[in-house]
Amino acid sequence: MGSAPKLIITDQDLGMKVAVERVLVDTRHRWCMWHIMFKVVEKLPKSQLGNEDLKKELNSCVWSELIEPEEFEESWNNVMEKYGLKDNEWFTSMFDSRKYWVPAYFRDFPMSSLIKTTSISESQNIFFKRYSKSRSNLVEFLMYYNNALDGQRSNNNRLEYLDFNTIPTLKTNSALEKHASTIYSDSGFKLIQSEIEEAVDNVTMVTVSTVGENEIYVLNDKFSKNWTVSYSISCDSYACGCKMFERLGLVCSHIFWILRNKKLKLVPDELHGGRWLKSKFVKPVHFGFDDNIESFIVVDETKQEYRDMHADFYDIARLIEGDGDKIRAFRHIMAEGKKEVLGEGNVLSISEKRQMIENFYGSEVPSEIEVHPPDVVSTKGSGRRLSRLEKEIRELSKPGRKCGKCGEIGQHDSRNCDKIQELKKKKKRKQQC
Known part of the structure; x- marks a missing residue:
């Protein structure tokens, strides 16, 4: 990319930790807080699982961005000592690695309040999945990718239009x-x-x-x-x-x-x-200042025409919102304009579509395809053992079914009904004891 990122966020992968330290020497490495805090329930002793005071104090200590590292260390040690977790191996290891995940150690880092987890990259993955398919060839991928970027640019233009034309409501006389x-x-x-x-x-x-x-x-x-x-x-x-x-x-x-x-x-x-900040092209909507916002020369007339077109569209859409007749009339006008600008839009034949793709790609489709997409491999982490909590969550998420033997709705059927009923009886006898 030409330069190393200022920050990289991963899960607790020790291989990644070593690689970042060796290769991205000037990059700040941070662990995903969600992955770490999700494990807390699994690592707590059974005697502390239902302790809401512990969870509240631990979250207040860990998630706070308004305390210095020294304050965090003091607060952490107090919590560990108060609830008997001082000798817990996992909590000790997390404290030793505190500079990789605790917000108190990132207070001077720009945007550290917004970037704590891998959710940003995950949201980008979901966004591009809406436009792409796993088995797309290179040409299709480029088309899908451009469609995704067009979607982002369209949304950006809509937000810029709102910034240009919306007057915020002031709440003070300041x-x-x-x-x-x-x-x-x-x-x-x-x-x-x-x-x-x-x-x-x-x-x-x-x-x-x-x-x-x-x-x-x-x-x-x-x-x-x-x-x-x-x-x-x-x-x-x-x-x-x-x-x-x-x-x-x-x-x-x-x-x-x-x-x-x-x-x-x-x-x-x-x-x-x-x-x-707003776009540099925005003009102030509340007047009364001596200092004017800088005006910039538009060097690309085509881009400015494109921006103006978006502004005109959103302006009209805002004015006719809620009026069905005007909305239908406007859509009819757009359909007619589309035919006039782009033509009648005749449906292409299969040979014409093939020719269009070949022209775009710059070569003909080979009669025999020798290179095929690689076989799908299991993604990282799919082969790991599930924790007890994850197994229970997965079981509870499955829809229940009616057992033909006992008539109950649950996660069993007539084949294993006797075992389930026996386990329930044993559990009930233990509770009574």
Whole structure:
């Protein structure tokens, strides 16, 4: 790809761990938290399986992104000692490998709050499976792949249109919120808006002091927790102890309180966070600012015409939503326009289709095919032994059937009914004892 990724997430595959350390020397390796926390129930002693307090304290310790590594280690040791897990081999090994999976050790890594599991790659797999088939040849694969990209681009154009033409609802009288609505996309603005509301309603100042060229603020939030915000006068920069901007690229409520206290009306450029910004072509929908958003020269007229076409379509669709007659009329107009632009769309014969594929591929179909797709192999992990919990979940997910001998609906039939009934009796006698 030309450069190594900044972060790679895998399950607890020791072979992958060694390979990443040897080959991707500058890449941060992280283990999937879902895979690890899913195993907790299997590794707990039977005496602790129903202990909800243990699960609550362990989750609070492990999943928290607002604690430093030292705080995590102290909290972990307290939980292990309190519930007698200090000598548990699995929990000990997980603590030894804590730098690979615990969020406290990724607080300074960009987007660490969004990327904790392998769910992103899994969602991409599901997305492309909607468009592709496992037995596709190379030409079909390229066609399917392009269709998938067209689907993503179409959705992106729809979201950009909404950003261009939708006026967000403001919840405070803060000028910062008004400016944020002009620079952030819809999803980004909703997150930013909640932080601004928090700054207005719940954040209060505890102390303020000056150390050299830095102003040090101690602020209290709705959870009665104190956070330290540092403002560098010389660099005009902000840093908060919660590190939300470093983790997510979003300004936290604590920094917003400082900005309001300084009577600022615009979010400083260094606090924008590139991931959440609108397209550079968007114009502000709330007016009243001296600083205009930069205008960019469109270098590709065809692409701009394509974008305008999408904008026109979504504008019309929004206006006629709910009016059946207008929707049918608009669809008729589109059908007529399609015939006029693309032709009547006559159905191609088999020979014409073959000729079209050969022209696209650049060679004729051979009379004898010597190269065939490889045999399907079992995927990684399919041969592993299932855990007790996975076996029980799989059994419970199977539909029940009626036994012809006892008449009960369950997971057995008349052939093994006697054994099932005997096991039930033994279990009942044990419970009574």
